[in-house]
Structures are given as structure tokens and as C-alpha cells.
Amino acid sequence: MEMDKYRNFGIKLTPQRLAIFKFLNGNRSHPSADDIFNAVKNEYPTMSFATVYNTMDVLKSKGAIRELTIESGKKRYDPDCSQHHHLICVECKVVVDIFKEFNLSLSSDITKDFNIKGTHIEFYGLCKRCKILAGKKH
Amino acid sequence: MEMDKYRNFGIKLTPQRLAIFKFLNGNRSHPSADDIFNAVKNEYPTMSFATVYNTMDVLKSKGAIRELTIESGKKRYDPDCSQHHHLICVECKVVVDIFKEFNLSLSSDITKDFNIKGTHIEFYGLCKRCKILAGKKH
DNA sequence: GGCATTGAAAAGAATCGTTATAATTTGATA
DNA sequence: TATCAAATTATAACGATTCTTTTCAATGCC
Numbered sequence: 097m098e099m100d101k102y103r104n105f106g107i108k109l110t111p112q113r114l115a116i117f118k119f120l121n122g123n124r125s126h127p128s129a130d131d132i133f134n135a136v137k138n139e140y141p142t143m144s145f146a147t148v149y150n151t152m153d154v155l156k157s158k159g160a161i162r163e164l165t166i167e168s169g170k171k172r173y174d175p176d177c178s179q180h181h182h183l184i185c186v187e188c189k190v191v192v193d194i195f196k197e198f199n200l201s202l203s204s205d206i207t208k209d210f211n212i213k214g215t216h217i218e219f220y221g222l223c224k225r226c227k228i229l230a231g232k233k234h
Numbered sequence: 235m236e237m238d239k240y241r242n243f244g245i246k247l248t249p250q251r252l253a254i255f256k257f258l259n260g261n262r263s264h265p266s267a268d269d270i271f272n273a274v275k276n277e278y279p280t281m282s283f284a285t286v287y288n289t290m291d292v293l294k295s296k297g298a299i300r301e302l303t304i305e306s307g308k309k310r311y312d313p314d315c316s317q318h319h320h321l322i323c324v325e326c327k328v329v330v331d332i333f334k335e336f337n338l339s340l341s342s343d344i345t346k347d348f349n350i351k352g353t354h355i356e357f358y359g360l361c362k363r364c365k366i367l368a369g370k371k372h
Numbered sequence: 373g374g375c376a377t378t379g380a381a382a383a384g385a386a387t388c389g390t391t392a393t394a395a396t397t398t399g400a401t402a
Numbered sequence: 403t404a405t406c407a408a409a410t411t412a413t414a415a416c417g418a419t420t421c422t423t424t425t426c427a428a429t430g431c432c
Binding site (some may be wrong): 219222 | 301338
Binding site (some may be wrong): 099107108110115142143144145146147150151168169 | 380381382383384389390
């Protein structure tokens with residue numbers, strides 16, 4: 097089961113963390129800290145933002161999640177660490193995964209100075225819903 | 235002269251704004267609001283952050299600058315609006331421009347729903363300086 | 373087995389970057 | 403130069419994130 101990947105990091109499995117893992121498992125919504133907090137606070141009313149941030153930091157350091165900086169002012173988290181790119185609606189900030197591969201090679205005079213570790217393409221535009229809403233504004 | 239592009243927006247040319255324009259003109263450092271504030275406050279000691287943010291918002295709405303969300307927790311500004319990509323040091327957050335063009339076409343079943351307006355590639359890794367510093371840590 | 377010690381996790385408090393408000397000042401136009 | 407909209411500034415508020423303290427659970431020791 098997919099969920100098991102969270103269990104084998106040698107970290108304490110607290111109820112709060114299990115609730116967060118459960119919410120993240122298979123989640124494709126690229127949630128913010130606020131999204132995660134609101135999703136689990138019903139189950140654990142004492143949950144605090146600090147616990148969300150602490151847990152996400154631990155998961156990040158273990159390589160279980162990716163931190164996205166696509167939206168100004170807040171972090172977004174991606175539970176899928178496999179190489180992929182993102183399509184972002186500039187209006188509602190919804191994020192859609194793009195799994196296509198691209199040729200992104202750079203000239204050696206850049207790579208000799210800069211040790212490149214990864215790439216990430218942001219495609220930005222308007223999602224179907226926001227396109228329709230924009231059209232309705234006369 | 236390049237500087238003129240800031241003058242023809244139909245906005246008031248105050249000394250504070252001229253100082254900001256002067257700092258931005260030809261600047262390749264992708265500065266934050268704090269960087270801009272610190273660069274200009276010597277010339278205008280009464281300069282406030284509100285003026286920096288206001289001016290950058292105006293420039294953004296006029297299409298004279300780009301707002302970058304590459305660093306979590308703060309905005310970075312790019313005075314160069316021509317299509318290009320960025321190389322980001324994950325350690326010191328320095329940003330280098332990449333002017334190469336790439337083929338980033340997507341399948342039509344994505345583009346029919348999502349109205350794509352632009353693309354931005356983030357190459358991330360370690361800059362020369364941070365690579366050396368990392369090596370010195372035994 | 374009970375108790376002290378340790379270290380990690382959770383909660384509460386504080387900080388940082390940014391935005392909003394309101395009063396004053398300024399630049400552009402007539 | 404007088405007018406007025408627009409820009410600047412100080413201050414306060416806000417949301418997102420980080421820091422510090424407190425709590426708790428696991429372990430070792432008597």
C-alpha cells in the first residue's frame with residue numbers, strides 16, 4: 097500500500113501525523129499548509145499550524161514530498177516526487193500535473209559553473225472554469 | 235536609452251520612483267523588495283516599503299517588470315520582461331538568466347481546456363560559490 | 373516495577389514579508 | 403501659481419512561517 101512509504105522513515109507515528117499522511121496519500125491537489133490544516137482539524141481539533149509545518153519539513157527532508165513556490169506568499173506541497181511539471185491557473189492557482197518529458201539541455205559553459213540538480217517547468221494560463229468566468233464579465 | 239521605458243506609462247515621475255527606476259535599469263540581480271529598499275534608502279532616507287511595493291505593483295500592471303515566486307516567503311522582481319528562463323541556486327537563491335529557447339509543446343487535450351499564456355523553466359542546483367562552500371564542510 | 377532522564381513532537385508565542393488605511397505632501401496641468 | 407488628483411509616508415493589520423517553550427513518550431537505571 098502506498099501509505100506505507102510514510103511509515104518507514106524512522107519517525108514517530110503520532111495521530112496528528114497519521115492524519116496528515118492520510119490526507120496526503122494520493123492527493124493531487126497540491127495543498128497549502130492552510131489546506132492541510134483545515135482538512136485534518138476536524139479529526140484533530142487541537143492540531144496546530146506548527147505541527148503541519150513541522151511534519152511537512154520532516155517529510156521534505158526525507159524526500160517524501162516536494163515544496164512548490166508557484167504561488168506568491170504561500171508554500172504548496174506536492175506528495176508526488178516523481179519528475180514532472182506543472183500547469184498553473186494564474187487566476188485560481190489550481191495546479192495540474194504534466195508528466196511529459198522535455199529536452200532541457202544547457203550549454204556546457206553554464207553547467208560547468210552551475211551544478212544543475214533538477215528542472216521544473218511552469219506552464220501558466222487560464223483553466224477552463226476561470227476562462228468561462230472571465231468571459232461572463234461584460 | 236533603455237531608461238525611457240519607465241517614463242512613458244502616464245504615471246507621475248517622483249524622485250523616489252526615479253531612484254527605483256535607476257536601480258532597476260539593466261539590473262540582473264532579481265532583487266527582492268528589501269533589496270530595492272536598501273539600495274534606494276541612502277539616496278532617499280524617508281523612503282518606505284509601501285512606496286517600493288506600490289511602485290513595483292504599478293510597474294507590474296504596466297507590464298514593465300515580472301514578479302518571480304522562485305523563493306518561498308518573499309517576492310523577487312525581474313526588470314527584464316523578454317521571454318527567458320532561470321537558473322536558481324537552492325542554497326543562496328541567486329538567480330541567473332537563461333535565454334535559450336526550448337520546445338515546450340503540449341498535447342491538444344490539455345491545451346483545449348487550459349488556455350496557456352506562458353512558460354517558465356526553473357533550473358535549480360548549486361552555484362559555483364555554494365558548491366565550493368559545501369565542499370569545505372568536512 | 374517505579375522513577376528520573378532524554379529527546380522528539382506539539383502547542384503557543386513571536387517574527388517576517390506584505391498589504392491596507394489614513395493623513396500629508398507633491399507633481400502635472402491649466 | 404493655484405488646483406487637484408495622485409503619490410508618499412507612518413502606522414497598523416494581516417497571513418504565512420518560524421522560533422521557543424511545554425508536553426509527552428520512550429528508554430535507562432536503581
